[in-house]
Amino acid sequence: MANVDVVIPVHGALASLRRCVDSVFAARCRTPFEVVIVDDGNADAELAQYLADLQRRHRVARVTQPARQGYAAAVNRALSLHRDRDVVVLQSDAEVANDWLDRLVRHAAAPDVGLVGCFTDNVGAATYPLQGRSNPLPAGHTAATLDALFARANAGCSAKLPALSGPCLYLRRECLNVVGAFDANPLGSDYGVEIDFCLRAGSAGFRHLLAGDVFVAHEGGMSFGATEADALAQRANAALAKLYPAYVAQQEDLANRAPGRPFARRVDLLRLAESQRRPLVFVSHPWGGGIRRYMNDLVELTEAHCNVLFLEPAVGDTVKLSWPREDESFALYFSLPAELSVLAETLRTIGVERLHFHHVHLHPRAILELPALLGVAYDYTLHDYHPICPQYHLVTEDGHYCGEPDAKGCAACLARRPAQWDLDIGAWRGAFGRLLRGASRVIAPSQDVATRMQRYFPDLAVEVWPHPEALPLPTPRITRVGILGNLSPEKGLQVVAACAGDARARGLPLSFRVLGSTTEPIPQAPDTPLTIYGQYVDSELQQLIAAEKPDVLLFAAQVPETYAYTLSVALQSGLPIVASALGALPERLAGVPHSTTVPWNAPPAVWNDALLAATDPTPRVSDRAPPRARVIV
Amino acid sequence: MEPAAYRKRYLSLLPASPRVRRLDDALPALDERNFYLKEGEVEVVPLSLPQLYAAGVECGHTAARVELKHQIATVSAQLDHFRAVQERAKGDREHLAGELLATQRAFLSSQIEISDMQGSAGRMQMHATHLESSLQSARDRIHALENSSIWRMTAPLRNARLRFKVAHARFRAWQSGLRRLPQLSAMAVSVLKNEGPGALVQRVRAKVNPDERFKPTSLTHYRVEATIAPLAFTSAPMPRVSIVIPVYGKPLLTYTCLKSLHAHTAHDEVEIIVVDDASPEPASASLAMVSGVRIERNTQNRGFIASCNRGAELARGQTIVFLNNDTIVTSGWLEALLRVFAEFPDAGMVGARLFYPDGRLQEAGGIVWRDGSAWNWGRDGDPERPDCNYVRPVDYCSGACIAMPAELFHELGGFDTRYTPAYYEDVDLAFAVRAAGHRVYYQPAATVIHFEGQTSGTDEASGAKRHQVANREVFAAKWAETLAGHRANGVDAEFERDRWAKQRVLVIDACMLTPDHDAGSVRMLAILEILISLRCKVTFVADNLEYRQPYVAQLQQRGVEVLFHPYARSIADVLAKRGAQFDMVMMSRHYIAVKHLDAVRAFAPNALIVFDTVDLHFLRTERQAELEGSALARSAASTKRDEELSLIRRSDVTLVVSPFEKSLLAELVPDARVLVLSTIHEVLAPGLPFAEREGLVFIGGFQHPPNADAVLWYAQEILPYVRVALPGVKTYIVGSKVPTHIRELAAEDFIVTGYVPDVTQYFTGCRVSIAPLRYGAGVKGKINLAMSYGLPVVATTPSIEGMYLVPEQDVLVADEAKAFADAIVRLYHDEALWERLAAGGRENIRTHFSRDVARSAITRLIAFTRGAEQRVA
Incomplete structure (x- = not known):
C-alpha cells in the first residue's frame, strides 16, 4: 500500500507533463507511492487521451475538477483523497530522478517537520547554481546527474526555512491535519499559497526543511503569464506582508544568508573536483584595471582546458575563493592564517594543479605560504613593482617616480607610508625574493619590468611575454x-x-x-x-x-x-x-x-x-x- | 603577444589531456563562516553629493553622474516631503495654540465655578438642616394619620397607585426598547413575513434566553471513602441486571464503589455479585457491614479474568455489567447503559464515559490501532467536549465498566482466558462481540469514575507492564485479519474514532432541533436518524451555536455529534478546521445556505453540497407580493428568487418537500439535481376498531388562516346537516391559538379543545377525520397525520392537492357543504368503506411519506457523494 501520494496538478503543456510523469515512474524509489493527477478542468482532448492512456499503463489516481478552480483548490482536492498519506505536490513541469522520494521521506521522518522542499533550477526557495534566479542546467548536466551530485554532496543534510516553495514540496499529513488546506483567499490568487501555508504551519509549531540532497529540475514560468505573474506576486506579497510582517522582515536576511548555500557550495566543490577541466587559481587583489583585464583574457584563452578560480582579499583577514563566471555563484571565505589549512584542503579537494600569482596587495601575509603548503607549482606575473616596492608603482606621495632611492631612502618612505604586513624594506624584498624564486615561471609583460626586477634579484629568471592581444582594428575615419x-x-x-x-x-x-x-x-x-x-x-x-x-x-x-x-x-x-x-x-x-x-x-x-x-x-x-x-x- | 601563441605557451606546463577524476574522499569540513562573509564587515561608505558632483560632472565619470542623478531625485523627493511635514507641523502648532488658549479659559471659568460652589455648599448645609427638621415633623404627622380610620378606608386606592407605578415603569422600559425598534423591527418584519410568527418567537427566544449557551460545570473531586459504614441493599428476587465486581483486597475501594451503587441504582432491578479472588482478608469479612450483596470467594487466586467469568456464571439477570471495584458510579449510569440496548438493536456491548477522580476525562471509547495498541479517546481532556459526548460504535470500551447481554456473553465463551491474569481481555471480548455481528457502543451519559491502576493488587507494577506487552502481541496475532483494516498508531485518529461510519455528514441548521415544537425539527431529526442508520457519521451544528437542553442531549443519545459554543467558535471555524473530513454538507434553509455556501465550497472540497430548502422560499414571497400588489414587494421577491435559484445552481443537490416544487425547479433550473424529501410520517399502530370509535376530528393550528376558514365553514354550513343525520355525534376541533369567534361556536357536540400536547387519543378513538379546507397549498400535515394512524379522511379537493390520494380508495372528497356532510355520514356508517380508506391512507403514507421513502431518497443522496462515486467506480 502506498504511503505517499505524488500529486501532480495539471494545467496544459502536455510535453512537460509527459516528461514529468515519465521521470516519476522511471525513478527508483523504495517508498511505495501513488501518483495522483489533478486535472484542473482542462478541456484539451489530447491531454485527456494522454491521461486515459496513462491510467491504462500505470496505477494512477485521477481527480478531475469540474471547472478550472486553480492550483490551491486542485491541491486541496488531492490532499483529501487519501487522508492517511503524506503528499508530495509536484509541478507538472518538474523532473525528478534517482531515489528522490526516499530521500525526501527520510527528511520528513524527523519530529515536528511540516514541509520538506528541495533544490531546483528555476523558481523556488532554493535554486542552483544561482540562488533566486532562473538557471539553465550547468553544461553537461541533466536533472539526474545533478540530483546524484546533490545526493552525494549533502546526504541526509537539511536546513530549516521559514517557508518553502518550488516544484516539489513534501507535505506531512500530521501537518495537514493541524493546519488544514491551502488557502488562496487572503492572497487574492494561487500565487504564494504554499508560503502562506508554511507560515501558518510554522505558527502551529512545525518546521520546514530544505533537503540538501535532492534536486528536482523545473521548467518554470508556465504557471502564470509573465506580466500577470508580476501583478499577482505584488498582490500576494502585499497580503503576506500584512499577515506575516515578521516573515517579510526576514526576507532580506534570508537573501543575504540563504540557508541552502552550504549545500550548493558542496555541489560546486564536487563539480569542480570532478570537472574534466584542470583547475587553476589566480591570486590577485580585488580591483579592476590592467590586472583584471589580463586575468579575464587568460580565463577566456584557457576556457577549454581550465577552470580558473580567483583568490582575492575580501574583508579584513578574509580571502575569497570564487569561480568568476556569470552562471556560477561558487564563493568560499577563509580567514587567514587560521584557516590556511582548510583553504589548502579545499584546493586539494578540487585538485588544483597550479597557482598563478598576479598580486598580493591587501592579502593576509599567510597567502605567501600557500604554494608550499599545497605543494603545487606556480607562476608569477609582474604587473607592477610590488616585489621590490610596497608602494608598487615606485611613486612618491605627490605622484612622481621616486627614482628608486637606496635602502635608507626606502626606509624613510616606509616610515611615512608603512608597508603592508609592517615589514621593513629588507624583509619585504626577502619575502618576495623567496616567492619569485620559487615560481616555475616569472612572467614580465615588458623587458623594462624584467630588467628593473633583476636589479634587485639578480639571479631571478624572468620570461618576457608581452600580454596576449590581437592586433587592434585600423582606426576608422569619422x-x-x-x-x-x-x-x-x-x-x-x-x-x-x-x-x-x-x-x-x-x-x-x-x-x-x-x-x-x-x-x-x-x-x-x-x-x-x-x-x-x-x-x-x-x-x-x-x-x-x-x-x-x-x-x-x-x-x-x-x-x-x-x-x-x-x-x-x-x-x-x-x-x-x-x-x-x-x-x-x-x-x-x-x-x-x-x-x-x-x-x-x-x-x-x-x-x-x-x-x-x-x-x-x-x-x-x-x-x-x-x-x-x-x-x- | 598573439593570443593563440600565448595560450600555447601558458598551458605548456599543464597536461593537454582532459582530466578524469572521481572524488572519493569526503568534502572538506567547511564551516558556516566559510560560506557566508561575516556580517557588518563590508563597509560601503557612500560618496557625498559634492563628491559625486566632482567625480561625475567635473571629472567626467559616467557612473558617478548616474548615481548623482539618482540621489538628487531622492533628495528632492525628501525635500518635498519635509516641506509638507513642515507645513503640517505649522498647522498643528496653530491648532494646538488655539487649544491651549481654550483650555486656559476653561480652567479659569472652572476656578470661578469652584469658588461659587464653595459658597453655595454653606447655604446648602443650612438648607439640609432645615429639611431634616421638617422631615421629623412630617413623620410625626403621618404616624398620627395612619392611626386614624380614614387611612384604612383609602387603602385600595393606594394599592392602585402602586400598580400604576409598576405599569408606568414597564411602559418606560417598553418605551426605551421602542427606541431600538427601527433596527430590530425591520428584521422582525422580515422574519415574520418570511418565516412566520413561530420563527419570530423562536428567534426572539434564542436572543433573549442566555440559558441556551453551554456552561462548563465545575470539576468534582472524588475520593475513596475513609471508613466502612453499614450499607444495606434490598436483594431483588428477579434481577434484570447482574453487576459483577471482582475484588482482591482493597475493601475501602470496594466499599466506595458499592456505596455509589447504593445511591445511584434501582435496588429492585439489580443483583450485585462480588467475586473475591482469594483476598488475604476475605471480602465477606472486610465487607461484613454491607448486606444484600452476594459475595463469592475463589478458593485460590485465579486472576481477574477467571473472577469475571465466575461472576458471570452466577449472574441471573439478562444483562451483565462488569464493574471494577475501583470505580464510582454516578446518577443515571445504569439506565443510560441499558437505554443503548433498547435504542440500538445491534448493540452487543456498551461502555461508559470514564473519569479520573479529579474530574478529567479518562476514556470516551477506545481505538485499537493496526499493531494492536490502543488509545483511550479524549484521555486527560475536557470531558464535555462535543466529540466525547455522543453515542457511537467504538472498537472497544475499557472493562472498568461494560454492560452486555448475558446470553451473548455466554455464547462468546466469556473473557478469553489466554489473557490471564489480565490486560486485553476487555478489548478481545469487544472484538469478539464485533466479530459476531454486533456493535460495541460508547455511552457518554453513563459517567463512571475510575481510580485506574488500583485494582490488580497481586501484580507488581513491572509485572503488569509485562502482561500488557505480552497480551498485546497475543491479541494482535489473534485478530490480525481484523486489525489489517485499521490505521497505524496515531494516524487519522478522528477517522478511526468513528470507524463504523462510511460517510461523514455535516448538517447546519438555523437552530437546535426542537421536535416537540415544530414539524421542521421532526423532519430534520428523522433525516439525521436515517443518515445514521445508513452508516453516516452525522455532525450537527446550529448556526447560532446554541446548547439548548434537553435537545442537545437527545441528539447525542441518538448518535449525533453536536457542536456548540464555545467548542465551536463559528461555523466558519468549524469548516476551516474540519471541512476536509466531510463527504456531505447539508445546509437547511436558504438564509443558512446563503451565509455559508462559499465557505463550505472553500473548506470542504470533498463534500457533496446539499441545500435543503425546507420549502421554496421565493414561492411564498412571490405569492405574498401578488396579494399585496406592491411593486417594492415584487422586486424584493424577485431578488429572493434570484438568490435562492443561485443557491440551487451552486449546490450539488437541492432537497424540496413536494413533487410540485421539484417540477417547478426542473423548469427554472433544469441542470440542478433536485430530490424530493417530504415530511416524514410513521405508519402507527391502529387504534380502536370501527365499532368502538365515535366522533369526528379536525386538527390544525389557527394561526394558519385556511384552517380558521375551514372550521367556520364546517360549523356554519356542514354541521347542520351532520346534526340531522348523526344526532349526538361530537365534532372535536383540535388546535392551538383558537380565535374568539370560533371558541364561541362551541356546543355540546362541537368541542373546541385548544392546544393538546398529545393528540393520539383523537386519532385512535374518533371515527372520521375532516379536512374542509377551501384554499391553501402544499402537503397537508393534518391528512398525513390522520392517515398515519389509519383514520379515514373526508376532504375537499384543495386539501388533497399534491398528496397522491385517490378518491374513494384513500379518501372521500366533497366540495359542497351538503355533499361533504353526506360523505361524512356515509363513512360513519359504512365499515367496509372505512376499512378500505384506512388501508388506502396507510398505504399512501407508506408509499410517499414514510420513513422508508425518506430512507430511499437519502440513499440516493448518499450515492451522489464523491466517496460513494469512487467506491462504485
Whole structure:
C-alpha cells in the first residue's frame, strides 16, 4: 500500500507533463507511492487521451475538477483523497530522478517537520547554481546527474526555512491535519499559497526543511503569464506582508544568508573536483584595471582546458575563493592564517594543479605560504613593482617616480607610508625574493619590468611575454559634425538627437559635437555618438572651431531664421555647411560652395546622408576648385 | 603577444589531456563562516553629493553622474516631503495654540465655578438642616394619620397607585426598547413575513434566553471513602441486571464503589455479585457491614479474568455489567447503559464515559490501532467536549465498566482466558462481540469514575507492564485479519474514532432541533436518524451555536455529534478546521445556505453540497407580493428568487418537500439535481376498531388562516346537516391559538379543545377525520397525520392537492357543504368503506411519506457523494 501520494496538478503543456510523469515512474524509489493527477478542468482532448492512456499503463489516481478552480483548490482536492498519506505536490513541469522520494521521506521522518522542499533550477526557495534566479542546467548536466551530485554532496543534510516553495514540496499529513488546506483567499490568487501555508504551519509549531540532497529540475514560468505573474506576486506579497510582517522582515536576511548555500557550495566543490577541466587559481587583489583585464583574457584563452578560480582579499583577514563566471555563484571565505589549512584542503579537494600569482596587495601575509603548503607549482606575473616596492608603482606621495632611492631612502618612505604586513624594506624584498624564486615561471609583460626586477634579484629568471592581444582594428575615419550655438528645439535639438540616433542605428561614421550647450537633456555618449562641449564665450567661437576641427557644420533650424549670427562664423570658417531650407538660411547660403540645404522637416536619414555627402569624398579643407552649393529637395 | 601563441605557451606546463577524476574522499569540513562573509564587515561608505558632483560632472565619470542623478531625485523627493511635514507641523502648532488658549479659559471659568460652589455648599448645609427638621415633623404627622380610620378606608386606592407605578415603569422600559425598534423591527418584519410568527418567537427566544449557551460545570473531586459504614441493599428476587465486581483486597475501594451503587441504582432491578479472588482478608469479612450483596470467594487466586467469568456464571439477570471495584458510579449510569440496548438493536456491548477522580476525562471509547495498541479517546481532556459526548460504535470500551447481554456473553465463551491474569481481555471480548455481528457502543451519559491502576493488587507494577506487552502481541496475532483494516498508531485518529461510519455528514441548521415544537425539527431529526442508520457519521451544528437542553442531549443519545459554543467558535471555524473530513454538507434553509455556501465550497472540497430548502422560499414571497400588489414587494421577491435559484445552481443537490416544487425547479433550473424529501410520517399502530370509535376530528393550528376558514365553514354550513343525520355525534376541533369567534361556536357536540400536547387519543378513538379546507397549498400535515394512524379522511379537493390520494380508495372528497356532510355520514356508517380508506391512507403514507421513502431518497443522496462515486467506480 502506498504511503505517499505524488500529486501532480495539471494545467496544459502536455510535453512537460509527459516528461514529468515519465521521470516519476522511471525513478527508483523504495517508498511505495501513488501518483495522483489533478486535472484542473482542462478541456484539451489530447491531454485527456494522454491521461486515459496513462491510467491504462500505470496505477494512477485521477481527480478531475469540474471547472478550472486553480492550483490551491486542485491541491486541496488531492490532499483529501487519501487522508492517511503524506503528499508530495509536484509541478507538472518538474523532473525528478534517482531515489528522490526516499530521500525526501527520510527528511520528513524527523519530529515536528511540516514541509520538506528541495533544490531546483528555476523558481523556488532554493535554486542552483544561482540562488533566486532562473538557471539553465550547468553544461553537461541533466536533472539526474545533478540530483546524484546533490545526493552525494549533502546526504541526509537539511536546513530549516521559514517557508518553502518550488516544484516539489513534501507535505506531512500530521501537518495537514493541524493546519488544514491551502488557502488562496487572503492572497487574492494561487500565487504564494504554499508560503502562506508554511507560515501558518510554522505558527502551529512545525518546521520546514530544505533537503540538501535532492534536486528536482523545473521548467518554470508556465504557471502564470509573465506580466500577470508580476501583478499577482505584488498582490500576494502585499497580503503576506500584512499577515506575516515578521516573515517579510526576514526576507532580506534570508537573501543575504540563504540557508541552502552550504549545500550548493558542496555541489560546486564536487563539480569542480570532478570537472574534466584542470583547475587553476589566480591570486590577485580585488580591483579592476590592467590586472583584471589580463586575468579575464587568460580565463577566456584557457576556457577549454581550465577552470580558473580567483583568490582575492575580501574583508579584513578574509580571502575569497570564487569561480568568476556569470552562471556560477561558487564563493568560499577563509580567514587567514587560521584557516590556511582548510583553504589548502579545499584546493586539494578540487585538485588544483597550479597557482598563478598576479598580486598580493591587501592579502593576509599567510597567502605567501600557500604554494608550499599545497605543494603545487606556480607562476608569477609582474604587473607592477610590488616585489621590490610596497608602494608598487615606485611613486612618491605627490605622484612622481621616486627614482628608486637606496635602502635608507626606502626606509624613510616606509616610515611615512608603512608597508603592508609592517615589514621593513629588507624583509619585504626577502619575502618576495623567496616567492619569485620559487615560481616555475616569472612572467614580465615588458623587458623594462624584467630588467628593473633583476636589479634587485639578480639571479631571478624572468620570461618576457608581452600580454596576449590581437592586433587592434585600423582606426576608422569619422566625420565630425559641429553644431554651433545654444541648441534648443527651435534650433533643431530633436533633429540633432534623431540624427545621432540614426547614425548609431545605421553604424554611420558620424560623430556629433555640440559646440555650445543644449536647452534640455539630450542622449549622449556612450549611448549615442554625441558629446557636448558646453557654453563658450561668443568672442572665442572661431578659436573653438579651430580647436575642435569639425568636418561639417549643421544648422537644423526648425523655425524660419531671420538672420543667424552663428552662420556668419560658419561661413567664415569655410567648412561645409548643411542647413534647413527654411527662413534666412537658404537665402544666405545661396551660391556658397560646399553648402547643402535640406527640407526642414526631412527625416534624420536624409540629414545624415547629406552630412556624409558634404564631406566625402571631398577632403577636409579643399584646395581644389570649390564645388557648388547643393540643394536637396 | 598573439593570443593563440600565448595560450600555447601558458598551458605548456599543464597536461593537454582532459582530466578524469572521481572524488572519493569526503568534502572538506567547511564551516558556516566559510560560506557566508561575516556580517557588518563590508563597509560601503557612500560618496557625498559634492563628491559625486566632482567625480561625475567635473571629472567626467559616467557612473558617478548616474548615481548623482539618482540621489538628487531622492533628495528632492525628501525635500518635498519635509516641506509638507513642515507645513503640517505649522498647522498643528496653530491648532494646538488655539487649544491651549481654550483650555486656559476653561480652567479659569472652572476656578470661578469652584469658588461659587464653595459658597453655595454653606447655604446648602443650612438648607439640609432645615429639611431634616421638617422631615421629623412630617413623620410625626403621618404616624398620627395612619392611626386614624380614614387611612384604612383609602387603602385600595393606594394599592392602585402602586400598580400604576409598576405599569408606568414597564411602559418606560417598553418605551426605551421602542427606541431600538427601527433596527430590530425591520428584521422582525422580515422574519415574520418570511418565516412566520413561530420563527419570530423562536428567534426572539434564542436572543433573549442566555440559558441556551453551554456552561462548563465545575470539576468534582472524588475520593475513596475513609471508613466502612453499614450499607444495606434490598436483594431483588428477579434481577434484570447482574453487576459483577471482582475484588482482591482493597475493601475501602470496594466499599466506595458499592456505596455509589447504593445511591445511584434501582435496588429492585439489580443483583450485585462480588467475586473475591482469594483476598488475604476475605471480602465477606472486610465487607461484613454491607448486606444484600452476594459475595463469592475463589478458593485460590485465579486472576481477574477467571473472577469475571465466575461472576458471570452466577449472574441471573439478562444483562451483565462488569464493574471494577475501583470505580464510582454516578446518577443515571445504569439506565443510560441499558437505554443503548433498547435504542440500538445491534448493540452487543456498551461502555461508559470514564473519569479520573479529579474530574478529567479518562476514556470516551477506545481505538485499537493496526499493531494492536490502543488509545483511550479524549484521555486527560475536557470531558464535555462535543466529540466525547455522543453515542457511537467504538472498537472497544475499557472493562472498568461494560454492560452486555448475558446470553451473548455466554455464547462468546466469556473473557478469553489466554489473557490471564489480565490486560486485553476487555478489548478481545469487544472484538469478539464485533466479530459476531454486533456493535460495541460508547455511552457518554453513563459517567463512571475510575481510580485506574488500583485494582490488580497481586501484580507488581513491572509485572503488569509485562502482561500488557505480552497480551498485546497475543491479541494482535489473534485478530490480525481484523486489525489489517485499521490505521497505524496515531494516524487519522478522528477517522478511526468513528470507524463504523462510511460517510461523514455535516448538517447546519438555523437552530437546535426542537421536535416537540415544530414539524421542521421532526423532519430534520428523522433525516439525521436515517443518515445514521445508513452508516453516516452525522455532525450537527446550529448556526447560532446554541446548547439548548434537553435537545442537545437527545441528539447525542441518538448518535449525533453536536457542536456548540464555545467548542465551536463559528461555523466558519468549524469548516476551516474540519471541512476536509466531510463527504456531505447539508445546509437547511436558504438564509443558512446563503451565509455559508462559499465557505463550505472553500473548506470542504470533498463534500457533496446539499441545500435543503425546507420549502421554496421565493414561492411564498412571490405569492405574498401578488396579494399585496406592491411593486417594492415584487422586486424584493424577485431578488429572493434570484438568490435562492443561485443557491440551487451552486449546490450539488437541492432537497424540496413536494413533487410540485421539484417540477417547478426542473423548469427554472433544469441542470440542478433536485430530490424530493417530504415530511416524514410513521405508519402507527391502529387504534380502536370501527365499532368502538365515535366522533369526528379536525386538527390544525389557527394561526394558519385556511384552517380558521375551514372550521367556520364546517360549523356554519356542514354541521347542520351532520346534526340531522348523526344526532349526538361530537365534532372535536383540535388546535392551538383558537380565535374568539370560533371558541364561541362551541356546543355540546362541537368541542373546541385548544392546544393538546398529545393528540393520539383523537386519532385512535374518533371515527372520521375532516379536512374542509377551501384554499391553501402544499402537503397537508393534518391528512398525513390522520392517515398515519389509519383514520379515514373526508376532504375537499384543495386539501388533497399534491398528496397522491385517490378518491374513494384513500379518501372521500366533497366540495359542497351538503355533499361533504353526506360523505361524512356515509363513512360513519359504512365499515367496509372505512376499512378500505384506512388501508388506502396507510398505504399512501407508506408509499410517499414514510420513513422508508425518506430512507430511499437519502440513499440516493448518499450515492451522489464523491466517496460513494469512487467506491462504485
